[in-house]
Amino acid sequence: MANRKNKKESSQMGTVEKSSNNDASVTDDIRGAEYYHGMVPRQDAEGFLKREGDFLVRKTEQTPGKVVLALSVRVTDELCRHFMLNMDPATNKFYFEFTHQESTIPDLINWHMSSKTPISAASGAKIRRPMERSPWLINHDSIVANKKLGEGAFGDVFIAELDQGGKQEVAVKTMRAEATREARLRFMKEARLMRKYQHKHVVKLIGVAIHEHPLMIVMEYCPNGSLLSHLKKNKVSAADKLRFTTEAADGIAYLERSKCIHRDIAARNCLLSQKNELKISDFGMSDNKDEIKDEALEKVPVKWLAPETLQEKVFTHKTDIWTYGVLVWEIYADGAEPYPGLTKIQTRAKLVVSDYRMKMPEGTPPLVSEIVTGTCWQKNPEKRSTMDAIHKKLRDFFEAKK
Structure with a gap:
């Protein structure tokens, strides 16, 4: 973030490295280079390189605690x-593969480009075109943290000011410097997924700052906070409850069409914009797959899980539909915890053994109750409708109520 002091990169014998427990800034000459992409994972790096000879320089964790340049x-x-x-x-x-040496990294890069000498004889790899950083790769100096909002799975969450030719208020999720390599890859995977999504009811990714620590995901700021908090603190009208229900269905239907399994749909993970529009957020557990197996089931509260998830530890687009039903129950229950009066163990037993279903809260429109209990909470996942079909029913109902 702004006001951070850039430390010179210390060089060890062999690979150029820096302990991941410290500020892992590289030397100023490479930090400002167009081809330097920071802590971009290998998968993302390969996606940027389209033509033979395209290249970039990045940081990577070679072994735990050992960050190197690649x-x-x-x-x-x-x-x-x-x-x-x-x-x-x-x-x-500096050198690659015991070949030509230069005093600075840019000089080494320029020599290989101008001389057209392969990086190594065995690979025959020649560098021709530096790949410039994408607009969504943000410099830390462009971000000034203003207020801590809370703590996420990886680090702190802030309100911040982003200055990129114009100032805007943003939300920033950070990744602790001491986080494991696996945690950093999950963090970057969340950013990679969010980058694909452009929908009015899905939180928008603005960019990532990955040139130094802390790594950051920069998103649109939703000033009215979480839907759960809003439901608990305010007397929400029937019209707004139906609108929240419809907007959530719209966002989740878009994710379904985008082949995204969210896995953690809940009122706590829906945010409200300045105009109180609902936006689906928190993609830390999401993936672009048709099915996800999770043997641990440690990260999602039991009361939001579908029966097949509890039994088979599987997540699909159909389990997201079940969880959407629990979200709708939360909306009409004013943010109460699902399965009131039951422990996690009791909830699991009643769902799996007794095929129990909650009653929808008083005041829930009959059509909404039928969608939740008759469609979302079908025991057989194949009998659950698509989110597109659910959204269309709710949209027509909502429009008719205006």
Whole structure:
């Protein structure tokens, strides 16, 4: 973030590295280079490199606690190669694969480009075109944190000011520097997924800041907070409850069409914009798959899980539809916890063994109750409708009520 002091990269014998427990900024000459992409995962890096000779430089964790610089190069249509940047302790010069040495990293890159010398003889990989950073890769200096909102799974969440040719208020999720490599990959996966989604009822990703620590996901700011908090603190009208129900269905239907299994749909993970429009958020557990197996089931509260998830530890688009039904129950129950009076163990037993279903709260429109109990909470997942069909029913009902 702004006002952070950039520390010079210290070079160890062999690969150029820095402990991930410290500020992992690289030297100023590489930090400002158009081809430097920060802590971009290998999968993202390869996606950026389209043509033979495209290249970028990134940071990667070689072993736990050891962050190094790597050169990623598109060698053929099917193949990318990744080369560690090294420093010769005898000369204090940089090189790849025991080849030509230069005093600075940019000089080394420029030499390989101008001389057209392969990075290594064995690979034949030549660098031709530096891949510029995408607009969604944000410099830390452009972000100024204003207020801490809370703590997320990876680090703190802030309201911040983003200055990119104009100032705007944003929400920022951070990743602690000491987080594991697996946690960082999950963090970047969340950003990669969010980048694909553009919908008025899904929180918008603005960009990521990954050139140094802390890593950040920068999103649109929803000033009216979580739907759960809003339901608990305010007397919400019947019209607004129906609107929230319809808007959530619209956002989840879009995610279904986008092949996204959210896995954690709940009032706590819906945010409200300045105009109180509902937006689906928190994609930390999401994935673009038709089915997800999760043997642990540690991260999602039991009371939001579908019976097949509890029994088979599986998540699908149909389990998201079940969970949407629980969200609708929350909306009409003014933010109460589902299965009131039951423990997690009791809830699991009643769902799996007794095929129990909650009654919809008093005041729920009959059509909404029928959608939840007759469609979303069908025991057989195949008998649950699509979110598109559910949204269309609710949209027509909502429009007729205006």
